Amino acid sequence: AxxxxxxxxxxxxxxxxxxxxPKVHEISAFEQQK
Incomplete structure (x- = not known):
């Protein structure tokens, strides 16, 4: 899955x-902050 x-x-x-x-870009930015 x-x-x-x-x-x-x-x-x-x-x-x-x-x-x-736009949402995907937000997710990408969030992932990079980890």
Whole structure:
């Protein structure tokens, strides 16, 4: 299940025009703060 989420996350991340793009950038920034 984790890999499926990663695949979805990567797909959204590469789709810069997706409505999810801003949220993905927020997640990326949050991950880098750890």
């Amino acid at each position: 984790a890999w499926a989420l990663v695949d979805i996350w990567l797909n959204l991340r590469h789709d810069a025009h997706s409505s999810y793009a």
